[in-house]
Amino acid sequence: LKDAHLKVGIMCTIGPRRFTGLLTDFNMRHKGIQLQLVEGVPSRLSQLLEAGEIDVAIMSSSEKFPERFDVTPLFRERFMLAFPTGHRLTQHETVPISAIDGEIYLRRVNCEYWDHLSHLCVERGVKLRISYSSEREDWIQNMVAGGLGICFLPEYTAVIPGLQVRPVTEPEVTRDVCLVTVAGRRFSPAVSTFVGAVKSYGWAEGASPVSMRRSAA
Template sequence: MDIHHIRYFLAVCETRNFTRAAEKCNVTQPALSRAIQQLEDEVGGLLFRRERNLTHITDLGALLRPRFQQVLDELMGVRQEASRFLCLDQAHLKVGIMCTIGPRRFTGLLTDFNMRHRGIQLELIEGVPAKLSQLLEAGDIDVAIMSTSESFPERFDVTSLFRERFMLAFPAGHRLGNYDAVPIKAIDGEVYLKRVNCEYWDYLSQLCDERGVKTLDSYSSEREDWIQNLVAGGLGICFIPEYSAVVPGLQVRPVADPEVFREVCLVTVAGRRFSPAVATFVGAVKSYGWADGPGPATLRRPAA
């Protein structure tokens, strides 16, 4: 059943005249008549009766008219949705964000992207690297922004965006405030509050072990804000990424001897075709001036 036949049928229903219906559909009257006849052959009965200059819809035509109208409306809706999607109007985009990545470096990007592409609805989905990798591979998110202390799987395309130092956080008045940069050995004997979702915890622990540094583990939490508030309250210290949004009263210094940093990356599935919205976002992320952001962009991670 040809969709054009349905459109011609509905035009005749509306105009009650084959000639005017043909003009409305921009086809010749004989072509429209043949299409109506073919449609009648398919449904197995007459749809119209012609009496001189008048055209009457039959009972079968009246029965099928709302169904044909629904088919045409559905098709037009599909075309309109596809057009809006391809034109980046009301397109939906899911971006996975690693839960330990703070918003400071991304606010400018997202503000600029929103101003340029208001039709794209952006949803941020937070998670740890393992969860984001699963969602990305399954297609439940379109792209991910994350970091890892190990190599990313080969099935992913990875673009490094910026480097971020690790800092030591401690309460106001703490002895570590006397350092411009805190050597790892200086935290020996301190009470440590563990950020459970820190993807570099194993690496940081290894650095401490190699230097004979022992800390007293106290509270642990998945909540970054809870750990920061406990540190600010004088309950211990912790490592945090440089661009974390810190709570009032928290003091921070870079980690030194060795200096430690992570690379925050844009991650997509290798070989997967991008929708127009995803391609636009990926292009915006890659072209953004990350090197112009706060903090150094040329750090080197030392060997353990």
């Protein structure tokens, strides 16, 4: 393929760490395909996908995807709790939801699992004090590292130095990251090639989860 174009929607809360290997391999094998990544929240990506403004989407949902989409799960990741160095939660290898009662929470506005996570807190009588919120993942992480509060993060998020992260437990919370296409829609050669590459990629052998301890260096 030469001078072929491909638009891939990426949910804004999905980090690049699990996809770098795929994109590197795809570029080596298919240099004639120009790939554009389009970032967005699930509702926006769904609209773009239906309208044909993007070809495929990589996203997750806390609810079942609509039947108008074909969905292929790629990998599962846990939710982690992020907090600053020296925080009282550092002593935990995993953090039960009950352990964060009374903490100041910095909300990632685009987190598609926030309603689910907050419901888990309410069910267990856990009260969080919502402080700042932002659409910017980097701002939230920097504020957490600066001691302004804690936040939930997906397992394969690119984490800045200065953050401590631990898996959330009791209960464990996970999400499936999926390849999503419009059911019955005919693929162009470029889209078909990309979909095949994504489905055949060794996701189970992918990148390691984020390190649980990051230095401030």
